Amino acid sequence: MLRENQRRFKFDWITIILFLLLVGFGYLNILSASHDGDIANYFDTSQLYGKQLIFIGLTFVLIIIILSFEAKFYERFASIIYLGALLALLGLFIFGKEINGARSWYGIGSMTLQPSEFAKFATALAVGKYISDLQTNMQTLKDQLRVVAIIFVPALFILLQNDAGSTIVYLAFFFVLYREGLQQIYLVMGLSLIVLAILGLKFGVLITALLATSILIISFFLRKKKKRESIFQYILVLLVAVGFSYGVKLFYEHGLKAHQQNRISLWLRLEKDPVKLERMKKAEAYNLIQSEQAISSGGLVGKGFLQGTRTTGKFVPEQETDYIFSTVGEEWGFLGSSIVVLLFVFLIIRILYLAEAQKSQFSRVYGYGVASILFVHFTINIGMVMGLIPTVGIPLPFFSYGGSGLWGFTILLFIFVKLDSNKINEW
């Protein structure tokens, strides 16, 4: 009996310590990015750093609640939680509050809550539940479509609420599906489409078509005669490829909003006219330029905690939320920033490692979902702040200011910690 109890509390402390380090370090950087002059009271709730401290405090309450539920609860109620999340997202269309053009918030008094932050773990639970169902066979198109539908519905709602950034996060589930048996061809197709899209935009449809043709011809002749598909299949693939590339081009030119178009244009360096480029940079790349400058000016060891000149001067807009990493860059330098990157990498790998060690498929799929979501956030956010990928506004998990985000990620992570702690009991 005693043994049983001990086992029940066998949480993965490595994960928890990594979590605590990220939240703690994140708080210090929020303090830097949001303070005005002297800090009289760390709990001053009129200041962002004061609020964040309260959010962090509540996080611990949340953790205790999550860990005190039976592990089985999450699997059993996965569908209900998912439906709840969908309802919360739907409700936004009626009760939602619009901030910065996105209708993603519920206003409760002076507080706001962003249901899309909570929809992620709900979706991960639902995906886990569906895939781990004995009747599900991921090799069949029917089940594949159903899983995709589970993922697609909340993503669609979020997209309709004008939060394109959060929508992209749902692509993370590709990693989960692939792990659970999605055919190789989807990976190849997915990568091909990304390459086609980029080539089409950068070099034009014609060159892309020529490239695609030559690659297909080469692969046609490399293929053994017996296994070779009919020539019509090749032509079909080519047509689809060219059509897709053209479609992306059309979509880029007519389907995107001007600011989205500019961001992609800046990223792929499509604009050649220096005057327009300058104007575009002024309009779209201001954040990025400021953020890169802040990071660069940190040098090897940074300017020191609360000593960042660009942070103190609030040169980087949104610095306590999406651009929090630039504070790390300026005040903690290359050493501090690398440590943050490594902490994230360790955390994600640790979760992956634990996920693979799960005995129940539900736990494994859910764990994979957690790792994938964290990974996509980490990659897009830091990649954006350093100018490696186009600007997409999503937060850095555990780091960025905001209650919804912090709680969403905490729930996401600690459900997995709970599931993992229960693996001994799973037979």
Next chain:
Amino acid sequence: MRKLLLLTTVLLVGLVFIGRLFYLQVYGGYDYNVYEDNAIRKVYNYPKRGYVYDRNGKLLVANQPSYDVMVIPREVEPMDSLEINEFCQLLKITREDYDKKLERATNYSPRLSSPFVSQLSKSDYAVLQEKMRKYEGFYIQKRSLRSYQTTIGANVLGDIGEVNRGIIAKQPYYRLGDLIGKQGIEQTYEKTLRGVKGIKFIQKDRFNKDIEPFKEGKLDTLPVPGKDITITIDAKLQAYGELLMTNKRGGIIAIEPSSGEILAMISGPSYNPNLLVGRDRSKNFSKLYNDSIAKPLFDRGLQAMYPPGSPFKTLNALVALQEGVVTEDERFSCSLGYRYGNRKMGCHAHRSPVNMNTGVSQSCNAYFANVYRRIIDKYDSPAEGMDNWSKHIKSFGLGNYLNNDLSVGQPGKVPSAETYDRGYGKNRWYTTFTISNAIGQGEVLATPIQLANMAAAIGNRGYYYTPHIIKNIEGEIIPLKFTTPKRTTIDKEHFEPVVQGMFDVYNKGTAEMLRVKGIDICGKTGTAENFAIIDSVKTQLTDHSIFVAFAPKDNPKIAIAVFVENGYFGSRFAGRMASLMIEYYIRGEITRKDMESFVLRYSLEHEYQKPFSGEPFGINRQTTLEAISEEEYQKLMRLKAEIPKL
């Protein structure tokens, strides 16, 4: 395999991120420099530049406030053309100027501030100050400009101007738009006068608004005010000298022999130092700089090297006595010159034979040719004799830089054996080859200040103080090198015959006409032949008029050298001017009004036009004196009347 996709992707992304961080933060060589951080406003506080007083405590240079509009190109907000035009009107510049200035500033550095419009007038500043907030990226920097309390001494006082990029590269203290001493004492005493500017670092936000002192003001510094200095110049004497030099070109240097203090330092033509203040400075400076004929920026008292001519003979007499090769009573004959081999060095008509006293007072060439040969031929080889002679001459401060506190100078030239070895080959020359040195021609060159110093050394009977211009620096001792006497190689007792000879120049010699009652002046006239290249033909011009003097004979108060370009014989202009300066300094007024009116009335401008007239012209004996108009003369007299008020 399927397990590895996400794992490898995560590792890859981590690697790429760290690589990118390395590129941005370490490889980019981003060396954090608070001066280049545009998040930190640097507010400079320029200290008061030290004042300059003359030896009698008369204020010569003070300050006046000035306002520069500075620009930090990167922070300039785009304006529509209406706004720009309004701004241009406030600044009193054209739209093209605006674009050009902005481009230049951007080319220098988009991050650092550059002067946009320098030195606004007070009224322009008042109007602009109200509206400055509207123009982001521009701000007003207060500085202090010079305010000259006088119109004299441009070459002495010098001026201050904006530093150029070359100076900034060498001396990082300066920033674009800072002012630095460019000539004269402003240059040599730059650090003393300038003080140290203070700086405040202020944290800005992205709206360019000041938030708080950066690092609680730990890096801020207070300005250290510049120190006042007193210079050795006597403003009245300087003014009088400049008046005498009107319509002439040349230099006058007056030194107090007992201290080496420079009493006056005149270079003609001169200019009003106020021309080089404020917004018109660069325009006026180029005008002066580009005047390649009159060369007003060329300090003739310090930089012009001429053959010293006859005044140099006094040194040969001293060397001969020191070497014991003649006695003061020994006589040499002169029949309109000195013959050596089949050549002859001419002389003017005077009684013969002559002893040392007459040799000096009558400036007899033959006498000094004999004396000079004895000096050199005392030794076994002319080389040895030449080097020994050279050593004596150099001990009078000739042939090398004086190493003093003036911004410009020239070493002059005193030949040694090596000079002739190089020209003729070792041991392939004889004393007669160098005979011109006997009379201060040939290879000898000296600047007026060196000649004045030579006169001081003779007046002191064997020593001099390095001529200098600093008298007093607030709370500092002036350098030891200016207060330590330098001894010549000639013993004191050998000076009397030479001094007496120079005294007799005034009593019965070549400057008899220039005597001033009641003052015992010792002097020596001189002329120097000179040539110009006109249409690639070497053409002789009218001789330069030279005069060297000191007075009184015993315990001299003033030693002086005067040089007047193309003034013909020594006593004509230079001698008169030297006598007038001496009387003015010692007596405070002029009794020889005739001499004064001669100098003031006659101009040499026509003489200076000759080489440019394109027509044949006569020199020396064939020259005539040209008087200025009565009106102009009266103007000069009025200027003279102003001097005592200085």
